[in-house]
Amino acid sequence: MVGVTYVEADGTQHQIDAPAGVSLMEAALKAGVSGILADCGGSAACGTCRVFIDPAWWGRVGAPSDIEEAMLELTTGEPEERRLSCQVLITEEFDGLVVRMPESQF
């Protein structure tokens, strides 16, 4: 299991243990973490599952794909180190990862 910490905009932290191979989105929804809507169910179509990756982890998590970039233009003024959580699959390397959620997903 991989330890991931999700931090809401108000600072509330959720530390969860997630299996490798599921997306950050799935793991969050399953654990009842607030702050991720994921209205499209994980198909990179809605942009409501955005998370900000802690800069220390950006190299390991990796940059967004082209379709993610196209969706991330939904909003401006957010940190560059952001991903659609439905497109980030958890690996063993992510143990200790910290991600933050925006104040609003819409």
Place this chain on the structure above:
Amino acid sequence: MQNASEMKLPQLPLQDAAFDRDPMPFIAAAREEHPWLARFGNKFFIHGYEAIKDIQYRDANLRPAHDDVVATYGAEGTPWADYMEGMMLAQWGPKHAQLRAAMGDTFTPRNINRHIDLVRGTISDLLDEWIPKRGFDFAEFASYFPIAVLCGLLGTDISEIPRIKHSLETQTAVLSLNKDLIKDLLAGYDVLWDFTDKLVKDREVYGLQDGTMLDQLISSKNAGQMSEEDLRWTLMLLFPAGYDTSKNMLTLAIYHLLENPQYWDRCAEDIGFCLKTVEEAFRHTSTATIFRKVTEDFDYDGVRFAKDDVLIFANSIASRDPRVFDDPMKFDPDRKQTHRHLAFGRGAHICLGQHLAKTQIAEGLHQVTQRIKSPRLVGEVRWRPYLGVWGLRTLPIEFEPGEKRLQAEPA
């Protein structure tokens, strides 16, 4: 756990003109008998916000119910039935995902942002043509806007639209389940097939233009992501989808502003406020009612739905639920949107065009409120059928012409 089929549930008159005009008295009465579930004939009508949000997300248990719609019309075996059951909206699972992926980035925020000048130029040109009249039916005016934007995105000629307009309007009425439409539906299919077939063939003969949606779709077809038939059916879906929904939402937004004039000039001055107004418009009253068929029994909140049950989701009025939204019938663009509206649906079938819809409605609102001043309602407001693509059939207004301005940077 109760089987839904065995429950005593209120029947709702979804095809009644009184329901079209104002569904809320019927919904309020139905809530007295069950908090989120009612019936429409042998189908189930889900009207509670939380129930719609949760159940519509269950892609593994649901599929589109287009075969049921075809059966209602008694049109099995027709080319129109093949289209209704074969096109992207009717698919689920891997085939649906494949057809959505074939759209590439055409409906993403990035591509919509790239075409913002097209959106702004389209509404500006329309206003140039209509403002001198000093009065018109806004619903009719709006009918020329989103379709022109779509033609621009596709790279097709808007002059073709008048000859297919009736067919587009018939197709968007299909979910009204009005059996009188069947002759028009079948004839309209032939018109739209011929139109899209010519569109594709002409483009392939004369060469692909750079960066248009039509070229993206043809390239996807050439790469094996969709068949020749899928390509034409996708175009046949995009044209009516791009016609009615956004035009109805823009008309509804203007109706809200006529009833709440304190917001008119704020929309004229501030595109950011237009985006908030559009979000509130989607919350208050939107256009889509969504049909699904159960593929595998499932339980929700004490109710068991069985395989082949048909569920109708009241997305258009879900966010009027007083258990979720304070004072829900009050139109208030400044309200804190504590929950996201459900106008675009949820799950794998979430509206493909939602980003385009929001952008073009906001940009439309911004320019309309600049160039129309002192608007007043001068006739009867009539509603479209609730089932189908809901909204206003008529919104007759008169006004004073306002100033045409240079457009600012996007919000």
